[in-house]
Amino acid sequence: MTEQSVAExxxxxxxxxxxLVLPRFDLDDAWRLGSALRATAVERKLPVVIGISLGEARVFHTALPGSSADNDGWLERKSRVARRYGRSSYGVGLTFKARGSDFDLHGRLDTSLYAAHGGVFPITIAGVGVVGTVGVSGLPQEDxxxxxxxxLRALRAEMG
Structure with a gap:
């Protein structure tokens, strides 16, 4: 990625x-969101794992053909970044890159536990803040x- 494309x-x-701030999010919303993600992944034949958490509780998890335990590890490491920074794991990694630095070298966190690669987004409720995460692992980080x-955009539109 060029410096300009990183910034863009x-x-x-x-x-x-x-x-992508939601008006609410509960266990039923987690099921709907996770199920929709899974249906799309099945339709597109994507080799991914999908996970949703509320607080520290995993409330949705699925693995599709072609994914592996390594994807679960990546999902958890990216989720820790989203929880810690209250931002998407991709946004955190890009922020480091835009500053001419590297999260793995300059993030001052154990890279066996944290990964600032794309795929996990914080679940943020308006007026409340971050309450959990939703993530995918198994594709290139941008995907x-x-x-x-x-x-998340579809869920937000559905919620009004």
């Missing part, structure tokens, strides 16, 4: 982070991120 992608991701954004 970061600006888009930051806009998505501001946009993991885009799949989550596509479905």
């Amino acid at each position: 992608t970061l600006a888009r991701v930051e806009s998505e982070e501001r946009e 993991d991120h885009a799949l989550v954004v596509e479905h």
Whole structure:
């Protein structure tokens, strides 16, 4: 990625982070969101794992053909980044890159526990803040991120 494309992608991701704030989110919403993500992944034959958490509780998890335990590890590491920073894991990684640095080298966190790669988005409720995460792992990071954004956007539209 060129410096310009990093800046442009970061600006888009930051806009998505501001946009994708929900009016509410509960266990039924987690099921609907996770099920919709899974249906799309099945239809597109994507080798992914999908996970949703509320607080520290995993409330939805599925693995599709072609995914592996490694994807579960990536999902958890990216989820820790989203929880810690209250931002998308992709946005955090791009922020480091835009500053000419690297999260793995300069993030001052154990990279066996944290990964600032695309695919996990915080679940943010208006007036409340971050209450959980939704994520995908198994595709290139830009595609993991885009799949989550596509479905958060649809859920937000459905909620009004």
